[in-house]
Amino acid sequence: MNDAASQIDFRPDPMTDRSLYEGVRTRRLMAFLLDVVFVAMLTFAAGVVVFFLGILTLGLGWLLYAILWPVMALIYCAFTLGGPNSATVGMRAFGLEMRQLDGAPMTPVLAAIHSLLFYASVTILTPFVVLFSLIADRKRLLHDLLLGTVVVNRR
Numbered sequence: 001m002n003d004a005a006s007q008i009d010f011r012p013d014p015m016t017d018r019s020l021y022e023g024v025r026t027r028r029l030m031a032f033l034l035d036v037v038f039v040a041m042l043t044f045a046a047g048v049v050v051f052f053l054g055i056l057t058l059g060l061g062w063l064l065y066a067i068l069w070p071v072m073a074l075i076y077c078a079f080t081l082g083g084p085n086s087a088t089v090g091m092r093a094f095g096l097e098m099r100q101l102d103g104a105p106m107t108p109v110l111a112a113i114h115s116l117l118f119y120a121s122v123t124i125l126t127p128f129v130v131l132f133s134l135i136a137d138r139k140r141l142l143h144d145l146l147l148g149t150v151v152v153n154r155r
Contacts, residue, residue: 020152025139027094028151029130034090035076043072070119077115082108087154101148110147117143 046068053061080088086105087097098106098114106114121129121143133139138150 020150021138022153024096024151024153025133027096028091028139031088031090031094031096034093035088038089039069039073039076042076043069046072073119074112074115078108078112080111081114082106082111091151092154095154096151097154098149098151101150106149110149114143114147114149117146 047065050061050064050068053064055061077088081091081098084105085092085097086099091097098111100106100110118141121141125142129142132142136145140150144150
Protein backbone atom coordinates (compact mmCIF):
# COMPACT_ATOMS: atom_id res chain seq x y z
CA MET A 1 0.00 0.00 0.00
CA ASN A 2 1.25 3.48 -0.81
CA ASP A 3 2.26 5.48 2.29
CA ALA A 4 1.29 8.78 0.68
CA ALA A 5 -2.26 7.55 0.05
CA SER A 6 -2.67 6.38 3.63
CA GLN A 7 -1.68 9.83 4.97
CA ILE A 8 -4.37 11.77 3.08
CA ASP A 9 -6.69 13.54 5.48
CA PHE A 10 -10.36 13.37 4.50
CA ARG A 11 -11.69 15.61 7.30
CA PRO A 12 -13.81 18.57 6.18
CA ASP A 13 -11.96 21.87 6.41
CA PRO A 14 -13.47 24.00 9.23
CA MET A 15 -12.22 27.15 7.51
CA THR A 16 -14.07 26.64 4.22
CA ASP A 17 -16.95 24.20 4.76
CA ARG A 18 -19.90 26.40 5.83
CA SER A 19 -22.22 23.40 6.30
CA LEU A 20 -20.31 22.59 9.49
CA TYR A 21 -21.83 25.69 11.16
CA GLU A 22 -25.55 25.38 10.39
CA GLY A 23 -27.56 25.76 13.60
CA VAL A 24 -24.46 25.65 15.80
CA ARG A 25 -25.17 28.74 17.91
CA THR A 26 -28.55 27.58 19.25
CA ARG A 27 -27.46 23.99 19.82
CA ARG A 28 -24.28 25.18 21.53
CA LEU A 29 -26.37 27.17 24.02
CA MET A 30 -28.64 24.17 24.67
CA ALA A 31 -25.58 21.92 25.08
CA PHE A 32 -24.15 24.36 27.63
CA LEU A 33 -27.36 24.22 29.69
CA LEU A 34 -27.26 20.41 29.67
CA ASP A 35 -23.59 20.48 30.67
CA VAL A 36 -24.43 22.76 33.61
CA VAL A 37 -26.82 20.07 34.85
CA PHE A 38 -24.07 17.43 34.59
CA VAL A 39 -21.54 19.63 36.38
CA ALA A 40 -24.12 20.32 39.11
CA MET A 41 -24.64 16.58 39.62
CA LEU A 42 -20.88 15.99 39.79
CA THR A 43 -20.51 18.90 42.20
CA PHE A 44 -23.26 17.53 44.42
CA ALA A 45 -21.58 14.11 44.52
CA ALA A 46 -18.21 15.69 45.29
CA GLY A 47 -19.93 17.84 47.93
CA VAL A 48 -21.02 14.72 49.78
CA VAL A 49 -17.41 13.50 49.78
CA VAL A 50 -16.22 16.91 51.00
CA PHE A 51 -18.80 16.82 53.78
CA PHE A 52 -17.37 13.60 55.20
CA LEU A 53 -13.83 14.83 54.58
CA GLY A 54 -14.72 17.90 56.64
CA ILE A 55 -15.88 15.70 59.51
CA LEU A 56 -12.65 13.71 59.38
CA THR A 57 -10.52 16.87 59.32
CA LEU A 58 -12.49 18.65 62.05
CA GLY A 59 -13.96 21.18 59.62
CA LEU A 60 -10.83 21.98 57.61
CA GLY A 61 -12.01 19.98 54.60
CA TRP A 62 -15.12 22.11 54.30
CA LEU A 63 -12.97 24.90 52.91
CA LEU A 64 -13.03 22.94 49.65
CA TYR A 65 -16.66 23.96 49.15
CA ALA A 66 -15.46 27.40 47.99
CA ILE A 67 -13.67 25.95 44.96
CA LEU A 68 -15.78 22.86 44.32
CA TRP A 69 -17.88 24.14 41.38
CA PRO A 70 -14.98 25.61 39.35
CA VAL A 71 -12.79 22.56 39.93
CA MET A 72 -15.54 20.14 38.91
CA ALA A 73 -16.33 22.21 35.80
CA LEU A 74 -12.66 22.27 34.83
CA ILE A 75 -12.27 18.52 35.30
CA TYR A 76 -15.51 17.86 33.39
CA CYS A 77 -14.42 19.99 30.42
CA ALA A 78 -10.84 18.71 30.35
CA PHE A 79 -11.89 15.07 30.23
CA THR A 80 -14.96 15.35 27.98
CA LEU A 81 -14.01 18.16 25.62
CA GLY A 82 -10.41 16.99 25.56
CA GLY A 83 -11.42 13.34 25.17
CA PRO A 84 -11.64 11.22 22.03
CA ASN A 85 -14.99 12.74 20.97
CA SER A 86 -13.84 16.37 21.37
CA ALA A 87 -17.24 17.13 22.87
CA THR A 88 -18.89 17.42 26.24
CA VAL A 89 -21.92 15.27 27.02
CA GLY A 90 -24.20 18.17 26.11
CA MET A 91 -22.39 18.79 22.84
CA ARG A 92 -22.69 15.12 21.88
CA ALA A 93 -26.41 15.17 22.72
CA PHE A 94 -26.91 18.07 20.30
CA GLY A 95 -24.62 16.76 17.56
CA LEU A 96 -21.69 19.13 18.07
CA GLU A 97 -17.96 18.79 18.50
CA MET A 98 -15.07 21.18 18.98
CA ARG A 99 -12.09 21.21 16.67
CA GLN A 100 -8.95 23.21 16.18
CA LEU A 101 -8.86 25.37 13.05
CA ASP A 102 -6.86 22.74 11.19
CA GLY A 103 -9.55 20.16 11.96
CA ALA A 104 -7.53 18.37 14.64
CA PRO A 105 -9.33 17.15 17.78
CA MET A 106 -9.04 18.90 21.11
CA THR A 107 -6.43 17.94 23.68
CA PRO A 108 -7.13 17.86 27.44
CA VAL A 109 -4.80 20.83 28.06
CA LEU A 110 -6.41 22.91 25.30
CA ALA A 111 -9.87 21.96 26.61
CA ALA A 112 -8.94 23.05 30.15
CA ILE A 113 -7.56 26.37 28.88
CA HIS A 114 -10.71 26.83 26.77
CA SER A 115 -12.85 26.25 29.85
CA LEU A 116 -10.82 28.70 31.95
CA LEU A 117 -11.05 31.39 29.28
CA PHE A 118 -14.80 30.83 28.93
CA TYR A 119 -15.48 31.24 32.64
CA ALA A 120 -13.12 34.23 32.83
CA SER A 121 -14.84 35.95 29.88
CA VAL A 122 -18.32 35.32 31.28
CA THR A 123 -17.22 36.58 34.69
CA ILE A 124 -15.56 39.72 33.37
CA LEU A 125 -17.77 40.55 30.40
CA THR A 126 -21.03 39.10 31.77
CA PRO A 127 -23.11 36.68 29.68
CA PHE A 128 -23.31 39.35 26.96
CA VAL A 129 -20.07 37.86 25.67
CA VAL A 130 -22.32 35.35 23.85
CA LEU A 131 -23.57 38.21 21.64
CA PHE A 132 -20.10 38.26 20.09
CA SER A 133 -21.06 35.12 18.16
CA LEU A 134 -23.66 37.14 16.23
CA ILE A 135 -20.95 39.15 14.48
CA ALA A 136 -18.02 36.71 14.51
CA ASP A 137 -17.10 34.46 11.64
CA ARG A 138 -18.12 30.82 12.03
CA LYS A 139 -20.29 31.73 15.07
CA ARG A 140 -17.29 31.63 17.38
CA LEU A 141 -17.00 33.20 20.81
CA LEU A 142 -14.12 35.36 22.00
CA HIS A 143 -12.27 32.53 23.71
CA ASP A 144 -12.66 30.40 20.55
CA LEU A 145 -10.90 33.11 18.57
CA LEU A 146 -8.08 33.37 21.10
CA LEU A 147 -7.41 29.63 21.05
CA GLY A 148 -8.07 28.93 17.38
CA THR A 149 -10.99 26.55 17.94
CA VAL A 150 -14.41 26.10 16.34
CA VAL A 151 -17.59 24.29 17.29
CA VAL A 152 -18.94 22.35 14.32
CA ASN A 153 -21.65 19.84 13.53
CA ARG A 154 -20.57 16.24 14.10
CA ARG A 155 -19.83 14.32 10.95
